[in-house]
Amino acid sequence: MDLFSHEYFMKEALKEAKKAFDKDEVPIGAIIVNNNHIIARAHNLTETLNDVTAHAEMQAFTAATNYLGGKYLVNCILYVTLEPCLMCAGASYWAQISKIVYGATDNKRGFSRIYKDVLHPKTELISGISKNDCSSLLIDFFNKKRQKSKL
Secondary structure, three states, X not given: XXXXXXXXXXXXXXXXXXXXXXXXXXXXXXEEEEOOEEEEEEEOOOOOOOOOOOOHHHHHHHHHHHHHOOOOOOOEEEEEEEOOEHXXXXXXXXXXXXXXXXXXXXXXXXHHHHOXXXXXXXXXXXXXXOHHHHHHHHHHHHHHHHHHHHO
């Protein structure tokens, strides 16, 4: 695995997803990269913050814009372990992020199932990076939830 490859950065996003898993949050992680440097790390916090908008991507956007000192994320790449939902894809439009790279496809709530044109016209999209690792963590999480509910 090359340093600064999509796989390298997705592994960093997976580290964030594992933090969410350990907090009993849906295990989705995100990082934002600018000039091959990670400028934001985040994971899902909807349960912790009791906030339906506290998705990993939204937390990462806030951290990255604070780091850069402006509201736009031009020349930045979002790496996220699961395809963004419509809300997060819409936020990426307003942030004008240059590229989104995601791992697992979300067949139920992914933005591409609902509204494909929500991304900024200049945003490049790459999918399927470390797809199996990203999917496995989500499957393990929901299997664990189902087993708890049977007890």
